[in-house]
Amino acid sequence: MEKILGIFDKFPFLSDSSKTGFLSNLEEVKFEKGELLEEEGKVSQYLYYFLEGAARSYYRRNNRDITVSFTLEGEFVTAMHSFISRKPSYENIETLEKSKAYRISHDTLLNMFENFPETERAYRMILEEYYIVLEEQQIFAKFKSARERYLELMEYRPKVIQKASVGHIASYLDMSIETLSRIRAKI
Amino acid sequence: MEKILGIFDKFPFLSDSSKTGFLSNLEEVKFEKGELLEEEGKVSQYLYYFLEGAARSYYRRNNRDITVSFTLEGEFVTAMHSFISRKPSYENIETLEKSKAYRISHDTLLNMFENFPETERAYRMILEEYYIVLEEQQIFAKFKSARERYLELMEYRPKVIQKASVGHIASYLDMSIETLSRIRAKI
């Protein structure tokens, strides 16, 4: 069974037939820097698995971009809210650099659930992880000062700091660009 | 099939045998006001469905209680982070009043998934709803002033305001008790 990609690492219970079935339904896609994978107003069609590159998810409010997450290699991403609810997304997902990913459409995923019930479990686990990340983020943000939030990001996801702009990081950490700039000045 | 309880309302795809199997694995439990259903430091064992009463989920930080959610009749609740990860919970769940609930243990739930694969889908949907609520909460919190957050709670979940104390509501809305008190003074 495929080894090159870590995509099944977290789903050891999947049978070979499920894996094969799953892989045959994946589509490999490449993106240049700044391309939109998912767009607000449209129902999110795909679940992505990043092989190379990076992306950010963001939405717009008061003419401003609010970054809600960054996706790096080896991670799944979609506009989960829309992907789940089948309602129009308020999120955009754009690549921060040239990227390569696998993707599977929502329809295909539902078919997979019918043909290979184990895959529903794998999806459930992706959802669980998504949930946990969101919950940790929420708690993490609640008690930390702007400075502490930045230091934690540096500690746990330094690659994000390398790949994203000050503006993206600031909105992700829920502070103004100026505040972030001042924090960086006196690390 | 049972009609009294709305527990299956959102899962119309469940077969009668799944429903019967599920119901036979539910345990009915009653609580007085202030009882702990789940406790920090312990792995969350149960998923609850509230028939009557209300509860709040909270964790402790800096000697303070931070309320993360309220559960009313007809809603599911657990310390989801722990229930998912099987790691010790940092959340507590306590009843706000005399309550009645169904509950199912994590082990039983996993067995159900084996015997009635459809139930895994129902669980997935509970998880999805949990996720969506959390995400909406996060965005909701980000752009609203203290006053607006309170007004929205009044609009969408007025029962919470009736049943919870000012302290609980304030921490849930991420503001000080004093601020909430002042907001209430001049509605």
Added chain:
DNA sequence: CTGATTTATTGATTTTCGTCAATAGTATTT
């Protein structure tokens, strides 16, 4: 019912961080 303890209100002060504004630095285009 009464005293004690917890919960809520109101006022004064402080702090953190956002906004506005000017400047500097980096990229991108021609």
Added chain:
DNA sequence: AAATACTATTGACGAAAATCAATAAATCAG
């Protein structure tokens, strides 16, 4: 390489809400 347009830094100021502190009201225990 010069011109233009983003992106980042730094300073001055102000606003929202936190903290500290003192009462007041409500709840609970005996």
